[in-house]
Each structure stands twice: as structure tokens, then as C-alpha cells.
Amino acid sequence: MSVDAVMHTEFPAGYVVFFGTDGKVIMAPRSFEHSSTIKSMQIDSLSLGRHAKTASDVYLDFPADENSAPDLVILREDAQRHGKRYGFEDALLIAEVVSVSSARKHYDDCTAKYGRHGIPVYVVVDPYAGEVVVHTRPTGSGYIAAHTHNYGSGKLPIELADGRTYTLDLDELPRPEPGVG
Secondary structure, three states: OOHHHOOOOOOOOEEEEEEEOOOEEEEEEEOOOHHHHHHHHHHHHHHOOOOOOOOOOOOOOOOHHOOOOOEEEEEEEOOEEHHHHHHHEEEEEEEEEEEOOOOHHHHHHHHHHHHHHHOOOEEEOOOOOEEEEEEEEEEEEEEEEEEEEEEOOEEEEEEEOOOOEEEEEEOOOOOOOOOOO
């Protein structure tokens, strides 16, 4: 898509549009709940240190052109960029926030993809169901273990493969306003 075409295109309201260097255009639905949840997870990541390698909505390189821009990724401290991006091998934890239109993608497609690529921990945060699902022990088709935790049930320590602990505060995750979702 040319720059001129982009400048004259009206994208649907409520979507964030990413333009990959490979020419792909990715549209992702966004809501206040989605944005607030990512912000809450980012705040919780500060317990890993101010300069811990974390990112939101930043491309990671995966093989077979399956690149992703997760809602939150925690990288190994010794991770190095390959060109302009980090590789999936450096991800210790990937978290995705469910939006109204993305439930199947995050619960099914991403679970299979991240497990297949050996991401040690995959977290699905669902503001509409009020739950967090932590997937561990990746396999070629997903994950062996999945544990569901309800919003409002305290602090959830999540062990990372490098020995650090990311603690997600389930009491502080924002809930949708009544009638939303």
C-alpha cells in the first residue's frame, strides 16, 4: 500500500493500524478496556526493574512469516535485536488481551502458535470474562498446562524461565463498564 493510499484511506473507528516493513497492513481492534488492561500489565512489569526488556505492540520475528505484535512481551535480559526486531526466541512471556472480536484468535490461534514456537508462558487476559489464563509447558500444538485465575483474586506470581517472577495484580485489572462487550 503506497503512502498516498494510506493517507486517503479511512480505517474503521476503534482499530489500531500497524504497517509492517514487509508491506503488510494489520488492523487490530482497540477499546478503552483493552488499552487500560495493557497499561495495568505494563505497570506490573515495573517490578522486574525499570529497564527490564518489555514491550507492547512491537513486532517480534517468528519463522514462516508469522510475525506478531503482542499486547505485552517480556524478553530475556540478554536479548539482542536481529536487525530492527527481537526474535521470538527471546520471549519469556507473551500476554494478549481479549477484545470483543478477538476471543477465538487469542484463546485458540495464538495458543497454538505461541506453544508451537516454544514461548514458555502465554497469558490470555479477558476483561469480559473477568479471567486470566496462564499457559505453560509449550508443545508442538499448544500448551500442556493452562490455569485460570479470576479477576479480583489477588496477586498472581508468574515464574519466568530466567528465574524472575512477573506478578500480575488481578485486583487492579480494569473491568468493562456495564453494557460493554
